[in-house]
Amino acid sequence: MNRDQRTARRVPVDCPARIRSADIGPAFYGTCKDLAVGGLTLHSNFVPRPDEELEVTLMPPGTGGRQPAPMKVHARVRRCHELEAEKCYEIGLEIIKVLS
Template structure:
């Protein structure tokens, strides 16, 4: 298989929901955007620059606050991080380690 071939088999759903990133040692969460969701992980855009394999908790808010959907709370592990064209903004691919609720 050549490097440019898509290796992920899970279907990815485009989103645009806010996500809170709770980092150890910080009182306030970092706010970002969950741009893509799959069975095994998410793509998040935020100002946080993670370490490879860093583990933290996230809360993906539903698209319509006050609706019937609850936030997705999960513990995730960073698998990749790339800078975006907008300075200070990064795209990180995270793997879902545990769904908290």
């Protein structure tokens, strides 16, 4: 799916994310760059497999001295491309289920 096929409005964000394979492998870390009802975009040094299912935990920034609860989703990889040679990849994910 390319950017023009998206139907949901994407909200730019900049919050830390923890990425784990659905088979509960090691955790990787990145940054959530945008979020929508049906998906999100991450930047990370992690390179997922096509259609791989992941558990992603987003740590939203605190407001007014309060730290909101993390958001955890089960998501499927829809795209991944290199942004910086062997250092940073952009991962497009479809949200399958919101876990918390």
